Amino acid sequence: MSFFNKAKQAAEQAAAKVQEGVEDVQQKRELSQAYGELGKTAFALIESGELSHAGLEAGAAKIRELNAKIAEPPSAAASSGDSPAAEPSQPPAMPN
DSSP states (O other): HHHHHHHHHHHHHHHHHHHHHHHHHHHHHHHHHHHHHHHHHHHHHHHHTTTOOOHHHHHHHHHHHHHHHHHSHHHHHHHSSOOOOTTTTTTOOOOO
């Protein structure tokens, strides 16, 4: 087998491994999206009273807490002591 044939074969094998990796990442992303959709549906059912289970309550409470923080106006969050007052001469901090 010539050098070029070996190089071609190695490149084809590398490309196949990369494709497998891409497919794996895509499947994991789809799985994550499916879990997210299921979670949103379950939360909506919990909030409507159609679904109730003690094992779901902690997660639902966390979602309620986060939704309340998001809905809170920025001035209310600063005055509540959750975050330090921003220095007016400094740009706002970037989220992590």
